[in-house]
Amino acid sequence: MKKKMDFFIASLMIVILVFSVTGCGKENKVNKVNSKGDERDDDPIDPIVWLTTGDMAAKPILPDDRIVEEINKRFSIDLQVQMVPEGDVTKVNIAMASGDFPDIVTGTFGSSATNQWINDGLLVSLNDYFESTPNLEKTLTEEFDWTTADDGNFYGYPFITQYKSTNTTLAFRQDWMDKLNLEVPKTLDDFYNVLKAFKEKDPDGNGEKDTYGITSIKPIGDFNFIFYAYGRKYADYQLDDNGDVIPHFEHFSFKPGMEYLRKLYVEGLIDPEFLLNDRNKMEERFYQSKVGYITAPLFRHVSRLEGNLQKMNPEGKLGYSYPPEGPDGNKGFAPVGKSGMYTAITKKCEAPKKAAQFIDFMISDEGKNLVRLGIEGIHYTKDGKEIIYNEEERAKDNFAENGWAHPLAWGSFSCPLESNYLPATEKSRERALESVEIASAVQVPNLITNIPMMEIEYGKIVEDLYNQYFIDMLQGKIEIDQGVAELSEKWRAQGGDKILEEVQVIYNNNK
Amino acid sequence: MKKRKNTIQIPTGSKIFDIFNYIFLSIVGILTLYPFWDAFVVSLSPIEEYLKTSIHLWPTKISIEPYSYMLNLRELWISYWNTIIVTVVGTSLNMLMTIMTAYVLSKKDLKGQRIIMFFIIFTMMFSGGLIPLYIVIKNLKMMNSLAALIIPTAMSTYNLIILRNFFYSIPQSLEEAAMIDGCSEIGILFKIVIPISKPAITTITLFYAVTNWNQFFSAVLYIYDKNKWPLQLFLRSLLFENDMAYQAGGESLFMLGQPMKMAAVMMAIIPIMCVYPFFQKHFTKGVMLGAVKG
Numbered sequence A: 001m002k003k004k005m006d007f008f009i010a011s012l013m014i015v016i017l018v019f020s021v022t023g024c025g026k027e028n029k030v031n032k033v034n035s036k037g038d039e040r041d042d043d044p045i046d047p048i049v050w051l052t053t054g055d056m057a058a059k060p061i062l063p064d065d066r067i068v069e070e071i072n073k074r075f076s077i078d079l080q081v082q083m084v085p086e087g088d089v090t091k092v093n094i095a096m097a098s099g100d101f102p103d104i105v106t107g108t109f110g111s112s113a114t115n116q117w118i119n120d121g122l123l124v125s126l127n128d129y130f131e132s133t134p135n136l137e138k139t140l141t142e143e144f145d146w147t148t149a150d151d152g153n154f155y156g157y158p159f160i161t162q163y164k165s166t167n168t169t170l171a172f173r174q175d176w177m178d179k180l181n182l183e184v185p186k187t188l189d190d191f192y193n194v195l196k197a198f199k200e201k202d203p204d205g206n207g208e209k210d211t212y213g214i215t216s217i218k219p220i221g222d223f224n225f226i227f228y229a230y231g232r233k234y235a236d237y238q239l240d241d242n243g244d245v246i247p248h249f250e251h252f253s254f255k256p257g258m259e260y261l262r263k264l265y266v267e268g269l270i271d272p273e274f275l276l277n278d279r280n281k282m283e284e285r286f287y288q289s290k291v292g293y294i295t296a297p298l299f300r301h302v303s304r305l306e307g308n309l310q311k312m313n314p315e316g317k318l319g320y321s322y323p324p325e326g327p328d329g330n331k332g333f334a335p336v337g338k339s340g341m342y343t344a345i346t347k348k349c350e351a352p353k354k355a356a357q358f359i360d361f362m363i364s365d366e367g368k369n370l371v372r373l374g375i376e377g378i379h380y381t382k383d384g385k386e387i388i389y390n391e392e393e394r395a396k397d398n399f400a401e402n403g404w405a406h407p408l409a410w411g412s413f414s415c416p417l418e419s420n421y422l423p424a425t426e427k428s429r430e431r432a433l434e435s436v437e438i439a440s441a442v443q444v445p446n447l448i449t450n451i452p453m454m455e456i457e458y459g460k461i462v463e464d465l466y467n468q469y470f471i472d473m474l475q476g477k478i479e480i481d482q483g484v485a486e487l488s489e490k491w492r493a494q495g496g497d498k499i500l501e502e503v504q505v506i507y508n509n510n511k
Numbered sequence B: 001m002k003k004r005k006n007t008i009q010i011p012t013g014s015k016i017f018d019i020f021n022y023i024f025l026s027i028v029g030i031l032t033l034y035p036f037w038d039a040f041v042v043s044l045s046p047i048e049e050y051l052k053t054s055i056h057l058w059p060t061k062i063s064i065e066p067y068s069y070m071l072n073l074r075e076l077w078i079s080y081w082n083t084i085i086v087t088v089v090g091t092s093l094n095m096l097m098t099i100m101t102a103y104v105l106s107k108k109d110l111k112g113q114r115i116i117m118f119f120i121i122f123t124m125m126f127s128g129g130l131i132p133l134y135i136v137i138k139n140l141k142m143m144n145s146l147a148a149l150i151i152p153t154a155m156s157t158y159n160l161i162i163l164r165n166f167f168y169s170i171p172q173s174l175e176e177a178a179m180i181d182g183c184s185e186i187g188i189l190f191k192i193v194i195p196i197s198k199p200a201i202t203t204i205t206l207f208y209a210v211t212n213w214n215q216f217f218s219a220v221l222y223i224y225d226k227n228k229w230p231l232q233l234f235l236r237s238l239l240f241e242n243d244m245a246y247q248a249g250g251e252s253l254f255m256l257g258q259p260m261k262m263a264a265v266m267m268a269i270i271p272i273m274c275v276y277p278f279f280q281k282h283f284t285k286g287v288m289l290g291a292v293k294g
Helices: A002-023 A065-076 A089-097 A112-119 A128-130 A134-143 A173-178 A188-200 A222-230 A252-266 A273-275 A279-287 A303-313 A350-364 A365-372 A391-396 A428-440 A453-474 A478-508 B002-006 B014-041 B047-052 B067-072 B074-105 B113-125 B130-139 B157-166 B172-180 B186-197 B198-213 B217-222 B230-237 B245-248 B260-287
Strands: A048-053 A077-083 A103-108 A158-162 A170-172 A212-215 A291-297 A318-321 A342-346 A380-383 A386-389
Touching: A048 A089, A048 A350, A065 A077, A065 A350, A065 A365, A077 A350, A089 A103, A089 A112, A089 B113, A089 B217, A103 A112, A103 A350, A128 A134, A128 A350, A128 B047, A134 A158, A134 A350, A134 B067, A170 A428, A173 A318, A173 A380, A188 A212, A188 A252, A188 A291, A188 A380, A212 A279, A222 A252, A252 A453, A252 A478, A252 B230, A273 A279, A279 A291, A279 A303, A279 B198, A291 A303, A303 A318, A303 A428, A303 B047, A318 A428, A342 A350, A453 A478, B047 B260, B074 B113, B074 B186, B074 B260, B113 B157, B130 B217, B130 B230, B157 B198, B172 B186, B186 B198, B198 B260, B217 B230, B230 B260
Parallel strands: A048 A077, A048 A103, A212 A291
Antiparallel strands: A103 A342, A158 A342, A170 A291, A170 A318, A380 A386
């Protein structure tokens, strides 16, 4: 009897153990959609696995997604999208490093890992398929002709964020301006006067001088627009009179800019807490009527910022404007983007032509409409020019609410801002688009289009150095002349010289 | 009067020291508790109340909207379910493996015991590294399945050592007595050893459960389907801005108000916190684990 019991318990444990190993070991395929109704029988269906960081906030793609089905039908493929959580490229890099190649891969543009893929010959040259991919050819050769590899071929489609447009500029309390009878400042002097009025004339009407002019975001705030006003030309590196590449703090625009900022700081026009602000905190101070100006991304945030502001102050109104001009009429705010995503086809892909056509489709107008609007007659209908969204059908394919897009729409090939896309249903649509127009008009170009390798290596160290000196000079812990001299010496010694050297070479070659 | 006689006079220095201790520890306690309290208060506030001040000591107005929003969010429930599976299945497997291994290795007459132990401890000192691990998971066909979050961490060497040492300290005579009374080997494990090792076992269960509940990095690596995200991944996507998506106007849960995020945080920590009181009494004994024998 006892032995039987023993045997029973022992076998039970074995069963549990085996079950727990195998039971969970099933691999579940995602987004496997068989294309049905494919008419061309001679064209076999090729599975295409696409590993991407994608749009981290999008909903998952459902198994019988009609958008994926439509794409499958078009190219006789069986598209399987694998989205890495958290937009974390680490996983993409590990997958590639371990030999687990997808057919199409999206990684970071211009990172050392992506460059390694090209150098190791893991990617397929897209030039070979240009005949059947007109959009791809046009975009690569006309817009990104600087993204060729050493052998002169294109190995992937770059999606550079904030490349042609941006949405970051100065946002302010329009209701305060109106109350104090102020005009939107045009010059640095006007700007100073407005900040001063915000500080001293009690714009929130609580009888106390407890407001500040402007706040920003850690670590050192977004105050470069002052330097651009004083004549700084490029967002990344500057040229001196001899045509040599120098860091921006050695440029003639730096000292007057720093003196101006120092004046604002000493007079209490800059909120000293900006050093601790994350984006949330910065916005809170704006809603709480503690500051009049913030440096913020707008576009879709126009309605959100104003909505939150009005919850606290029913009279609140959001304004946005060009940054102030310097003595010579210069102005600028957000830099042109340099980094982004890079989508390429791997050598493992058995149907590279179809994969290239798929990428071509995704960047074409037709493809963009498919992932934004859906299929006409199902996800939306047209009434003249007006688009009527069928939210019920859209929800079935996990489109985002309120006329927003399909999970495949953003992140790999474009973002709403880059494509200036806002659904017709968006609140404050006109103002959102206007804010982008303003911000993009004062976007600041770079001296060189790519990120040099030395900057990838030493960039963080020299940036920390700069940040530390910037704060010390702003707060008056060190005189500006002395600060610049010391910073210059240390910056160059700790890797800056190597960066400059490389930038100089790239700049000379491009000239 | 009598009572007074018997009391031992506490020196003033010692009293001052005690008072200082109480004050100091209370402050530390409050500092530890405040973030939690703050999150709790914020999660109960409507957004305009939240925005009014930066310090939230008490909810001025109570709104259940953040919770009702979160409760209606499908993604939250999916990730909740995944985490529950990982925690329950994972912890059961963890305990099964750890108890059986530890018991066998605690047998003094087991041949080659030192060598087996050496190999197990070796894995604690030197690991294969990220990419080899990834390849193993991939070749075992566990990519994108919850098994990848359960099987590779089925046994923790550290916990194994603790439990083995506890079993080691159980007198041999107990088992011999059971044997004489006719108990089988497996019977001894289940009827004698496990019941008297309750403090150790509950403590280790707690260690495992919390680790499983908090699984994050392996999910980033091995899971790519949103329907298989554990809770921590979902939470992170909610709490940390992805600057690119946010700035460029992409969909972002980050754009939700702080109260909703805090409601999600509360919902994620409360269940695992509720486990603690049940384990508390064993836990105090459990702290002594492994301190006795090595």
